[in-house]
Amino acid sequence: xxxxxxxxxxxxxxxxxxxxxxxxxxxxxxxxxxxxxxxxxxxxxxxxxxxxxxxxxxxxxxxxxxxxxxxxxxxxxxxxxxxxxxxxxxxxxxxxxxxxxxxx
Numbered sequence: 001x002x003x004x005x006x007x008x009x010x011x012x013x014x015x016x017x018x019x020x021x022x023x024x025x026x027x028x029x030x031x032x033x034x035x036x037x038x039x040x041x042x043x044x045x046x047x048x049x050x051x052x053x054x055x056x057x058x059x060x061x062x063x064x065x066x067x068x069x070x071x072x073x074x075x076x077x078x079x080x081x082x083x084x085x086x087x088x089x090x091x092x093x094x095x096x097x098x099x100x101x102x103x104x
Contacts, residue, residue, distance in 0.1 A: 025085040032101015033082045037095075041080040043071045086090055 009030060013023050028034065047068040054061040074080075074090040092099045 025083075025088070028083060028085040029088045029099055032099065034079075034086050034089070034101070036081060036083045038084045039081050040071055040075050040084050040086055042078070043084050044068070045074050047071060 006010065012018055012026075041044055047064055050064050051068055054064065069091060070087050071084075074087045075092075077090060079086040079089065087098060089102065092102070
């Protein structure tokens with residue numbers, strides 16, 4: 001199944017849907033490498049700051065709100081100090097699938 005994952009990564013990184021974050025973090029996910037380089041808890045803090053600023057300005061930021069909830073869920077599940085790519089592990093757990101490097 002790995003060749004299909006590699007192909008999806010190749011297609012996305014060569015398309016308009018690519019971003020530096022996708023390229024960087026998805027390689028870690030595909031390698032099953034969640035060694036902390038930037039922790040989940042840092043995103044919880046930073047996205048929380050964005051949410052606070054937006055609320056004070058009465059400015060809607062629904063995508064940021066959704067991202068904050070996923071990072072909070074990831075942190076609450078015990079991955080707060082793991083690499084921020086670990087949010088992909090939370091999505092996988094919710095979907096009932098395993099990513100590379102996850103125990104059976």
